[in-house]
Amino acid sequence: MDGIAETPAPAIDPFDVGRPELYHKDAWRPVFEKLRADDPVYYCETGRSGPYWAITRYEDIVRVDSDPATFSSSHLLGGVTLEDKSNVTFMQMDPPQHTAKRKSVTPIVAPKSLAQMEVLIRDRAAKTLDALPRGEEFDWVDRVSIELTSMMLATLFGHPIEDRRTLVRWSDTITADLDDPDSPIRTEAQRGEVMREFYLSMLDIWKRRREEEPRFDIVSILAHDPDMRNAPVEEITGLFGLFLVGGNDTTRNSMSGGMWGFAQHPDEWRKLKADPKLLGNAVSEIIRYQTPVIYERRTALRDVEIAGKTIAKGDRVGMWYISGNRDESVFEDADSLKIDRPNARQHLSFGMGPHRCVGSRLAEMQLRVLWEEVLKRDLEIEVLEKPSYAFSNLVRSPTRLPVRIKA
Amino acid sequence: MKVTFEFSDSPEVVAEVNAGESLMRVALDHGIPGIYGDCGGQCACATCHIYIDAAWIDRIGTPEPGSTEEALLEGAPADVESNSRLACQVVLTDDLNGLVVRVPEGQ
């Protein structure tokens, strides 16, 4: 040292799995492989939003996710993302408060609503597929994944179908990562503005639905729920935000991920064509293979030991579903799509425990319908390039996937 | 021993099972539709929701108030009833021979 104080550039921890670049560049596989093998409960001190634990093995993830008395989702402690957020929905609550609130939304995905939605969803999937160009390159993400998901969202919210892409814009803005060079917004203030626009539009529909006969969209179901009818406005708008974001990117990503998966594993596509009864299991496998939600965060409520490490009260704990779904001790040859994988349904993509995804059956139904309609038309789809992925540590979101349907 | 699975829209299935296994496990082994067991029986997914026949519920019992099982049942898509249980949390014992359960319409 020669006396000149030098500030070294902050060292990048190669095992900081909270870096959005890792998913943007699709470079996460070897990092998690090493963590699972050598340090499955890893403390990252230099996270972008503070230190956190990375839980990377299947078994440990299930343990954390199903123990809300030790690992809290509470908004008072920062909620469910590594960045502390103060959103208040039942997703950021613990039982018993969580339980009661979640119950009021389950009718939205009750078997009867799903059966009604399926008819509409099938009709739209059919029209969307019939309108695709033949023998010409197009973007599967835009023309199929975003298109179908936005139609489902419009139905779910009772929003005008012609204006469905506005729902996508709202959702993408709400979840945008401000460090993303392509982010549609640059500041939290801009985010707030777009959220206000969404809320006002929804409250408008809400007021109308309260006066109308019950229908099966989420706004109507909540507007006629005795507990929710008179709930504070922030609670209502919070729920709309949760369903918008929860149902948008996730389902979209599985539609893109499935296409890419079949392109990588053409034998699996042939297998499905030969035996379409495998589709139910194939849908679960696609959702495992894609893992649309990369992680969820909890906060430790007490000192607790996992895999020989002591997690201290107050620590952030990330459950890396994307890694648990690649755990070879549970899923053999985990990087491959295998539509007849016997335990595909045991994937972690919907989480586990009391917060396990409310929309799982709706998501599975949409994917099943899409592939049923593709099979029915015997479309031969060729993927022309690797997908590009969003700059996000939360959703694994293909942003572009050029394909061509054989004429 | 025997367990009968009833459905709202199809004939009942009578399964010949062994004591010591969970109700979820025997349902999967017999290919009972509508019971998924996605978490492998760890009381973490609520995809094994069933209704226990009234004649049997006292012997089997209901979930502890405040338990994980209770929270999962409340948050599951099919309506929770006073005889709702998670099948993976019910272990078959010899005195349950003849048990009758109903599978919810969708879960």
Ligand code: HEM
């Ligand atoms: C393939 C598509 C989907 C995936 C991968 C997915 C994934 C997830 C995950 C990982 C969680 C958190 C689970 C946990 O903390 O243990 C979750 C919760 C949730 N999801 Fe989904 N989701 C999907 C589709 C949907 C759809 C279509 C909807 C809306 C209808 C939806 C609504 C929700 C809601 C409301 C929650 C909060 C549940 C709670 O905290 O109790 N999701 N989802």
Ligand code: FES
């Ligand atoms: S199998 Fe998951 S809760 Fe019973």
